[in-house]
Amino acid sequence: MNFKGEMTVGGLVRYKAKKPLRQDIFSEIIRRKAMNNELALSSISRTNSAWDIGFASRKGNVRERNEDYGIAFRHQSHQVLIIGDGLGGPSHGDLASYLAVESACHIILQKLHAKMNSLELQEVCSKALWAAGHELAWMGDKLNVIQTGLRTTLIIIISNDKYAVLTYIGDGAVYHYKSLTDCHSVLKSQKAIPGNLSLLSASLGPTVHGKPRSRLLYRTDSDVIIVMSDGIADRIMTDDRSGYPPDLISNLIRLARIRDGNLQKAAEEAVETLTKEKDEKGYLCDDNISLGFIGNRKSP
DSSP states (O other): OEEEOSSSBTOOOOOOOOTTSOHHHHHHHHHHHHHHHHHHHHHGGGGOSTTSEEEEEEOTTTSSSOOEEEEEEEETTEEEEEEEEEOSSSSOHHHHHHHHHHHHHHHHHHHOOSSOOHHHHHHHHHHHHHHHHHHHHHHHHHTTOTTTOOOEEEEEEEEOSSEEEEEEESOOEEEEEEETTEEEEOOOOOBSSTTOSSOBSOBBSSSOBSOOEEEEEEOOTTOEEEEEOHHHHTTSOOOOBTTBOOHHHHHHHHHHHHTTTOHHHHHHHHHHHHHHOEETTEESOOSOEEEEEEOOSSOO
C-alpha cells in the first residue's frame, strides 16, 4: 500500500483548524492519516514487483501545499489506484481529497474479492465513489463548510490481468499504453468551458456536481495504464495522435524500462523531474503533481 500526502511517502499534512472548523475533528483526521501513512511505509516493499504498480505526488514549486492525495496497492488479486485532487477555489481542498481517497479505499477493501467479473468491479468502483461523496457531505456538515467545500475530483481504477474499470469525476488524464502505435486517452476531462482549465463541470462535494463517468478497458499481457492529475495533464501536451503516444507517455514508459519495471521508483523520479521543469514563462507544472502507473507484470 502506498499513500502519498506531501513531498515524501507518508508525509503527514498538518491541517490547521480555522474558525468555524472544529479542532477535535481535525485532530481525529490527522490521527487517521498518520495511521494510514505508517501502514503505507511498512508495506511499500511489497508493491515493488516489476511492472506492477506505483504512485507519487509532489506539491510542486508554485503551490503552498499539496491538495492531491492518492493510494496504490494490491488486494484480492487486483491492483487499485485512486487519486483525488482537491479543488483550489473552495477551502480545504487537501482535506477533501484525503477524505475522498480514504473513504473510497475502505469500500474497496470491504467489497473487492479475487474472482469478480467486470460488472461486479464496476459496481465496487461506483460504491467507492459515492461513499467518498457521502463522506465529504458528512464531514462538511460537521465542520460547517457546507456552502464552500469540501470538494474534490476523484479517479478510481481497479484492475486485473484481463480488464480494468475506470470510474472518475472531474479532470486529470488516464492513458492506456499497449505499444508504440497503440496508446489512447481514456479519460475525458469534465471541463465547464473548452479551453478553460480552471472551471469544472463535475466534482464531488456536499452535493455531487455533474455526473461520474466509467470506462471498461481490456488489457493485454504487457500494457501499462498511466494516471495523472490535472497538474500534469493541463500543462503538458498529452492529446492523442492517431494512436501514437504523446511524448510524455513515451518518456514515462522509457523511464520505467530504465528502472527495470519498478513503477514506484519511476513514478517518484518522474514527478521529481516534472517539478523542476521550466520554460520561458516559469515552471512548466505550476500546480500539484501526481502520477500513477499500473502495469501487467511484463514490459510493454
